[in-house]
Amino acid sequence: MGQAADANGIQFKLLNRSRGPAVWSPRAQCDKGLYSSWVESALAGTPGITTLWGRVSRVLVSAGSVSGVAFEDGREVACASLVVTTGTFLNGLTHVGRHQVAAGRVGEAPSTELAASIRAMGFTVGRLKTGTPPRLDRRTIDFDAAVRQGLFTTEPGDEKPEAFSFLSKARPTNRAVCWMLHTNDRVAGLVRDHLDESPLFNGQIQGIGPRYCPSLEDKIVRFPERERHQIYLEPEGLDADEIYVNGFSTSLPAEVQEDLVHALAGLEAAVILRHGYAVEYDFIQPTELSATLEAHRLPGFFCAGQINGTSGYEEAAAQGLVAGANAAKRARGEQPFRLRRSDGYIGVLVDDLTTQGCVEPYRMFTSRAEHRLLLRIDNADLRLTPKGRECGLVSEERWAAFTERRRRYTANIGVLRQQSIVGPSGRRDAALTVLRDPRASLTDLVGQGELRLETDPGRPELDLQTLEAEIRYDGYLQRELLVAAKSAQEHDRPIPADFPFNRVPGLSREMVERLAMVKPETLGQVSRMAGATPAAVAVLRVYLPRLVSGGAQ
Ligand SMILES: Cc1cc2nc3c(=O)[nH]c(=O)nc-3n(C[C@H](O)[C@H](O)[C@H](O)COP(=O)(O)OP(=O)(O)OC[C@H]3O[C@@H](n4cnc5c(N)ncnc54)[C@H](O)[C@@H]3O)c2cc1C
Structure with a gap:
């Protein structure tokens, strides 16, 4: 992903540069078309990969394990491990005002049969939502005039952009500018006047959205004291005519979106190519999964990405790496690949998801890591390459x-x-x-x-x-390092899969039920579970050796 971003990035910016290296976060905006083709040809050039195109409708199970998938066109493919990465497609439902369409993304059919097949297997499934902004036609915006009149500010990216991949030798180049502008009173007024037509506010949407990435409606309602909000106009590619209006995600009716865009200074004549929309979808509660992203209830069934309640490209890719590596290892009968919280953000992400589950779309922030000084971008290769090598991925x-x-x-x-x-x-x-x-x-x-x-x-x-x-x-x-090593000693104490939590005195019934659902693999995981008191951890610490050596039968 780093190599793909370096090759196809059009603007690079290191976020939080004014603060210490523990919180630096590289960001790249990529040419959408070039990025996709680059990844497709990288996959095509990788030995051992065969691509089959089709829509999967069912997961096939035999003797309690995954045995394959069935496609909608009737084909069946056998497999030892399966990684499901359906994004927003499971029972996807899009909203533009009161207009609802069953879709995974606008114009793409949802995965309803597969969703039913997953629910029928007994998985705990929830509902989340995310949204996207309108796309504008670049040719209908006079950027130069808007900059001259002070309506837009140009955002050229970092002066000295830094590469993502440790294999990239040259500094990447900024090849595109973005533009910054602001919302105004007219935009706020329009949003307020039409709130009853917003699926987010009139009860039409049940799924929970990301608090940290609010829609335009959320911004106006939740921050009434803010006079204006920043918006970025970002080209979707070097030669693309589509402009992404970052920060302007909305699911208000199409005609209201037209008024909203035209109310922005500099966009009075802009043409909307695609309206913004919200999409609701099913996700599997990730406490159903182990640290390898394999389902507790169905050996061989792995899940990665938005289906696990996350949002974001890197979050999805990180899980794809863990689930993919472990799916392959399972098929080959090899030991699983796991990363600790002190190894990298991937370890933090997987542990947070599988231990605490999701109540809203999960996004990775540096503040989620307790060892973030160890987890800097400059030492990612030093931390992780030997682990990747051991796993056969380097x-x-x-x-x-x-x-x-x-x-x-x-x-x-x-x-x-x-x-x-x-x-x-x-x-x-x-x-x-x-x-x-x-x-x-x-x-x-x-x-x-x-x-x-x-x-x-x-x-x-x-x-x-x-x-x-x-x-x-x-x-x-x-x-x-000392704290991480010390907590690893205690926290890595393994808990057998069949450990009888119900025989530990002093644990509440609610705690026993939660432990049975999460199936923590270590004592450390118990300590991070929602609702786990220090007393519950202490009592488990005592009973773990007794009930394991004394026979958990
Ligand atoms: C407009 C938009 C802009 C975004 N911008 C950003 C951003 O700037 N930064 C960021 O970090 N994140 C962004 N996100 C979020 C990010 O795209 C997602 O969180 C991430 O792509 C999820 O990855 P995924 O692999 O889980 O699913 P997706 O990337 O959604 O992929 C799911 C795939 O599964 C396929 N599929 C579904 N059902 C089936 C089936 N039954 N059979 C076969 N195939 C199936 C679909 O066709 C699709 O290709 C954005 C999302 C949207 C919609």
Whole structure:
């Protein structure tokens, strides 16, 4: 995904740059068409992948495990493992004003038979909703005039964009600008006047939407004190005529959307190519899944993406990786692949989902991770490549690049240990001490020739970023690592799948029922479950060895 974004990104921006590296988040806007074709040809060029096109209607089960799928056209395909990634299609229902259409996305039929097949297997299924903004015809907007008149501000992206993938050698380039504008009183008034026609407010939509990504209606109603809200006009591709109106998601009737768009300064004559809409869909409560994203109730049945209650591209891709790797491992009879919360955001995401479940669409935020200083973007490869390699997911090319980077890192630390330099205070000191001073910049010191370090000629900044963060935050990092190791000792204590929670004295009936549903695999998972009191964890800690060694029969 990183490589695809680097190759097809048209604008790059590192979010939260003014804060510390623990919360930096790279963002890219990609050319929609180019990105899809790039991924399709990458898949086509990967040995061992065969693509079958068709709509799946049923999951086939034999002897209590997944045995295949049936297509709507009658074909049946046998399999040992199945990963279901239906997005918003299960019983999808779109809304534009009072107009409702059964669809997974506008113009695409929903998956109703498959939804019924999943419900019939006894899965706990909920209903969520998400929305999208109108798309405008680029040719009907006079961007230059709007910028000249101060109606739009241009957003060119980062001056020095950074690549996502550790394999990308060159800096990606910004190839498109976006434009920023604001809502106004007329927009707010129109929304208020038509609230009774909004499916979100007139009771038509039952599903729960994301609080952190509110629709236009939500923004106006929930933040009445805000005079205006930011909106971005984003091209969907370099040559695409479609402009995505980011921040303007709405499911008001089509004619109201026309008035809303035309009420925005600079968009008085804009033509809407596609109206915004809301979509409601079924999701499987992810507490039904284990840390490998396999269903407790149906061996071989894996789920990933929006079907598990999440929202977002990276969230979906992260789960696809975990579910895909484990589906393959199950089929081959190999040990499962799991990531801890301290290994990466993927570990945090999967643990949050499978332990706590979803009450609203789940999105990954850095604030969800307790070890975020360890989980920086600059060290993602150092943390995860060896784990990927163990699992069989890392190519020779990636492994060679990684071992070279690790060698440079170790060599550079050795150099810094031995050198003394003059720091910002004017005193000569050991390089490692000087670099702990937040005023000292490793990049500047290297640029000025004070320090000679080995860096990747294509991307010297990456090696320097990692060194700087590891040295500057060394004290905190050591403490974090210690806490992570300590909690891992306790938290990784395994709980057998058939552990008799009902025989543990002092656990409430409600807690026993919840434990039976979530089927925690470790004591740490119990401690993070909703409603788990410290007392419940303490009592389990005591009874775990007794009931396991004393026989759980
Ligand atoms: C307009 C829009 C803009 C968005 N913008 C962003 C954004 O900027 N950033 C971001 O992070 N997220 C964004 N999202 C959210 C993001 O797209 C989704 O959360 C993510 O794509 C979900 O991935 P998924 O693989 O679970 O499902 P999807 O990407 O929805 O894929 C589901 C696929 O399953 C197929 N399918 C469904 N049922 C069947 C069946 N029975 N048989 C065979 N195939 C089936 C569908 O055809 C579809 O191709 C946006 C979503 C929308 C709708």
